[in-house]
Amino acid sequence: MTQLYEYRNTLNIIALAAAIFIGIGSISYTNYLVSLILEQEEQQTSIFAKVQEYIATVEPNENINTLIAVIEENYTYPVILTNERDSIIDWRNISIPKGKDSLSYLAKELAEMKAAHPPIVVEPAAGLKNFIYYKNSTLVTQLKLYPYVELGIMIAFFAIVYVLFDASRKAEQDKVWVGLAKETAHQLGTPISSLVAWLEYFKAVESLDKSIIGELEKDVSRLETITARFSSIGSPPVLKFENIEQLVRENVDYLQKRISSRVRFQVHNLEQHPLQAPVNRSLFEWVVENVCKNAVDAMAGAGTISIYLSYTRDSKHVQIDIADTGKGIPKRLWRRIFKPGYTTKKRGWGLGLTLAKRIVEDYHKGSIFVLASSSAGTTFRVLLPRF
Ligand SMILES: Nc1ncnc2c1ncn2[C@@H]1O[C@H](COP(=O)(O)OP(=O)(O)O)[C@@H](O)[C@H]1O
Ligand SMILES: [Mg+2]
Known part of the structure; x- marks a missing residue:
């Protein structure tokens, strides 16, 4: 890829x-x-x-x-x-x-x-x-300056062309993202409502094992979450003040059940009180999930993921540091890993971090970047505006 x-x-x-x-x-x-x-x-x-x-x-x-x-x-x-x-x-x-x-x-x-x-x-x-x-003569003096003037004009010209080209490419990419997300949400909607109806029907059947129905309900609700994510990325998402620590803990609990038991999660709130920030729940969970899944991949299935929550020094942002004990990322790739299509995995699409960046920057006006990385592990930092 x-x-x-x-x-x-x-x-x-x-x-x-x-x-x-x-x-x-x-x-x-x-x-x-x-x-x-x-x-x-x-x-x-x-x-x-x-x-x-x-x-x-x-x-x-x-x-x-x-x-x-x-x-x-x-x-x-x-x-x-x-x-x-x-x-x-x-x-x-x-x-x-x-x-x-x-x-x-x-x-x-x-x-x-x-x-x-x-x-x-x-x-x-x-x-x-x-x-x-x-x-x-003044003619020669002016002529001597001419190539530099020409060069200046050329640089300006290329800069303008580049900016225009880049803007139009971004607009096009935007359309693809949004269109694809909306379409997916739309298509998933029908079978999911039908599944919900089936569930109601099964609940009424006396002879069926209730624990099976419980599991089915979880899967359906998971499908609903996924649909909600796709539909929120397709339209301007609604942000609500949420307890970030609670959100992260729920997210981590969910992930812990689905990955190797040799990966340990730790969540530390460094402040004395709950941290609040306006977020779109389903989209923000997607960010945490993508970053944590990459961490699990980087640790080859065994290690510790530590999440530190705090305010930034100027107290304008909630700061979420996600640190793994994986193989690390060479410094020259710290920015490139956020580009669409960049992956080092056999079965990767290279879209996880692109999506995370888009969600954090475009929908939450925050930022996400690699804070530090070495052969001992990597730390990603997410900053979310508090207001
Ligand atoms: N925590 C991490 N440790 C080491 N490398 C990472 C980490 N997170 C991301 N990467 C690198 O960034 C690349 C892009 O990640 P991502 O956009 O999620 O795509 P994918 O997971 O499909 O490869 C990965 O292939 C990997 O090389
Ligand atoms: Mg990924």
Whole structure:
């Protein structure tokens, strides 16, 4: 029965791998584009440097000015030209925001450029040195950020899809649970009422052994309990304040008669008075039964099941700890055992704990989890809100 679970896990892993692959692919492609543009900008810078040298060596002339203008218009990135004493001679592609002092703005830009790249040295005349500082155009800066923006969007997208998918799957599962439970209760109803009528008839027959009828009555009432459970899980159950200790003791007495006498039950109420909480009796019994039956299985039919009842420290919950002396559960499975279909038993369905969790969490707004486990045994904790 574990196959289905494993299969879904594999699908999840494949989807995750695909997402990572797409993410890495798009980042490296964008990085590749960025490096192309950077290369191009660096080439442009060296052209700019040559032009600067050229301007310095020839007398100004119409044609050259046009040529320079054309080259300049093709620059996309900001540049600043300085002399040997670090004062600014010229700049391109820097728009000084309105109301800002141009000198201090340029000084700030220059500092940024110095940090970004080493300058290109130009020699307009022998023994004379100028420096061209530059930094990446805003286009490149934005493009560098782009893959991360893209990744963020992708993660958000996958998260949304996952949440929607999960919600719809849960809704579907809900329908199956509820529908199946209602249908079962409904179908059991007719034969049970007929059995009750038969019992009344047998009671009137003088010659029949009364003890047999007593046993039959117990079985029929058990069938009624089962039907009540199925019908309560199929519709919003009614909760009533119950004495939890009494409920647990009755439950345990019932179980004790039906399992190996080598399993011992102990119930301890750690408070000085009866514990009350609103529960649906038939559903809550189902929880105790499922957890105890698992404990019996884990102990291979011999051991002790100790149940401790108390209030939580904040006294908002009734706390029920069910401890066995069984083989234990590895920590990595503490959550997984509550998933539908997870079982380690040859003849298990892996639904007992799923059902218990659903009953405790959805119908009682409580919680159920593995509190501790080792090779010496396992303790499950159930918390039920008191109000
Ligand atoms: N008290 C326990 N000790 C050890 N293992 C447990 C215990 N309770 C549950 N398990 C593990 O959790 C699994 C799921 O339990 P459950 O949902 O009741 O399904 P099933 O009893 O049909 O296997 C069990 O197969 C078992 O491996
Ligand atoms: Mg079980």
